[in-house]
Amino acid sequence: MPHIALPKEYPGVRSLFMFSPETAKPLNDLVQTLLHDPATSTLTPGERELIAAYTSSLNECKYCATTHGAIAKYQLGGDGDVVKEVMRDPATAEIGPKLKTLMNIAAKVQQNGREVTPADIDAARAEGATDREIHDAVLIAATFCLFNRYVDGLGTWAPDDPAVYDAIGKQRASEGYLTKPFKIAQP
């Protein structure tokens, strides 16, 4: 049960956005530019969503990990296998070597920013990561440390049905973060 009175027909962060529309606005603006808009980063939206999903899985935030896993799948052309591989271990996943080094940085950031070492940064540069890509990977991981804590810290409910997450993923991958969510019947 959520720790505060939230609308039942919206799960996860969506119930919090309904509770507090004022703070929802900048939070959605942030993910729209950080994850969705293609022109705002040299990392693709699919790569950025993978970092978000992976960070959320490390934080054991079921709602965020499954939702952003589904969004990543649709941003990557419908391939769900790579999402599962990244969640298991980015080092062995079918992703490029540069993205692997950025996933390593994201995992350090998830623990604590102080865990990121010059060697982690050098490894990313050796695979061609730019300053801006390193920045974006750190900020995406940090941002999902916010969302994961917001979602779990207030005890929001997370659907169990994979089809629900798939539908959310499809919607967000095509529409971005600024459109209305659909209602979901809570079991």
Added chain:
Amino acid sequence: MPYIPLNENLPGITGLLNYRLDTALPIRQLTHLLLRGESTLTEGERELIAAVVSHGNECRFCTAAHTAAANAYLPDPSIAERVKADIATAPVSEKMKTLLIIGKAVGKSGRLVTPEMIEAARKQGATDRELHDTVLIAALFSLYNRYVDGLASVTPAEPAFYDRLGAILQQKGYLPSEDRYAGLVK
């Protein structure tokens, strides 16, 4: 030295927020709403949550900056120091203690918040809105702490730097403003 090139007159978070402006704007707007917007918690109380979370995450820059900001609002600088050292014995209200305990837990993981912590806060009169804002402030500073340390931004050693920054945060808030950091680095 920071891992990416940042303006050397803008240490800590200030240089990062200057590095990528399209992400900085919503982060600033969210911070301003939470720490300076309308609330039944005072600005000083909300800055204390930011300081406690940053302290728990061992982010020296954010801890010093929000300790200074809290001190700009609170009658006595020993309050922030005592809250960071031990919430239970700190000179704040019983309700604030329960909220600071929740904030500190959220700084580690949202999953550490227990129904008992929420119940204790409600017993001291905490509202849904106060619980929501406490959790979101703690979550926001979990972002800031990682952003600041994950890119190895500069942490000035000089205590007076944080007094100047705390005064800016009190006088100008968190939204972008003209020349907001003029005179910050001497």
